[in-house]
Amino acid sequence: MTTGTDRPTDAEATPGGSAAPGGNSSAYGESLADVYDSLYPAAGPAIDSMVGFLQKLRPAPASLLELGVGTGRLAIPLAGSGYRVHGVDASPAMLAKLHENDSTGRVTTSVGDFSALAVEERYDLVLTALNTFFMLPTQEQQISCLRGIHDALADDGVAVFETYNPQVYHRLTEATTRVGHLAPDALLLDTIQVNQSLQSVLVVHTIMSAGGLRKVPEVSRYAWPAEFDVMARLAGLRVTDRWADWDRSPVTSHSEKHVYVVERQNV
Template identity: 45%
Template sequence: MDSTQTYDSLADVYDLMYPASSPDIKDAVDFLARMCPEGGKILEFGVGSGRLAVPLAQRGFEVHGVDGSQRMLDKLAERDTDARVRAFAADFTKVSTGETYDVVFIALNTLFALHTAAQQVECVTRMREHLAPGGRVVIEAFDPMPYHQQQGEHTSTRYLSPTSVMLDSSHVVRTQQLVLVIHTVLDGTVPRPTQEILRYAWPSEIDLMARIAGLRLVGRTAGWREEPYDEKSDRHISVYAVDDVKDQGSSGS
């Protein structure tokens, strides 16, 4: 199952998996808003149901979003009743909106939903190509170590609602940096399993992808509240700017 099919299948429960009431939403919106000038333009890769895009648009930013799943974009349209977010159904590795943005970001594990390093490099390259002068690329990603150390199958339970839970069963293929996850919704109806494949990357690997794309790391925190990043952090928020030295070298060749 490719990532488009995965998120089409998860569209009906996605907002239960990542509820809009989470404090993390406000923290993320605050962080991204600080990166963008007043009334500026923001592009989200993996906009999904608009959990971040809609509140950003409500703050007065011009927000565009791309997603490979049409069903997720349908959920965005239901949430975005004022049609403030301009959304595109597109492949992250090939997309071009024809515009540039002050902030281009990708949240949660969306970069890892691309199954090869080459696809991930192409995604970061597309992000760079959409960046306006002085703009920033922001990437949120989980730390791979807990998965990389995993032995055998691991199953956990995720609360969805008072009448439903999700079982997440994972298996790791370390040689390919792949996590194979089966999400199964249990709500009294016929169980609905969905397969998700994630290709995880280390922070240093993402930094290299960014350098290939013509970006340089300018900041890394452990969360949207700008907590210090260290060896105990379970995720990172990494901020990149255009690598001016590389750009100057390219323009002079």
């Protein structure tokens, strides 16, 4: 077991994003909605870099669908940059917090299971950020999500996925603990266990504050890059680029994250 005192980076802090489909993810979002903005601040260089990355792919006022939109950490700055943003999340509490944060009311939302995505509109951009894709717990659900994204994309649209580098967790051979600071009177303790054969990561978030102690479990299933490529092809998509971050830095064995750019195969 290892411990740390500094709050981890986004790629390290938690395998999952804001909320994945189904009862477990909805419970995850409901449990963390009140502290999510402390976990993932909605401003700073990382946000600016992400907006710039998407602007080069499809500039505003393109239409954008964000899956696992959470409290609007990305959606609100994107809407402020001129994108027409719709967000899907499994957690009503997360979406309620998003609308509190969205003072202009520019982001539209819906509660939904994005492993079985069904949308009426087709979008120029589909964004699945902060490891949210890996919160789909099976390969079948991940392929189903990719098929839904295929159908949601405009003919010349692109999908963007931000995931952790599987190697970050696959190399953990024993339980690992990381400690981060949420607030002057609150700590976050993450206990991480990896099942390498299942490509599965279990994180138990323990929040310790003046109000007491709260535990929130989270499971993610990581896919290696070659597997992601095959799943995308099965869904009628193809990976066109893979970067180590929003700054388009090249992927190395030490990269903490992967940013995939995916298009429909018939483009």
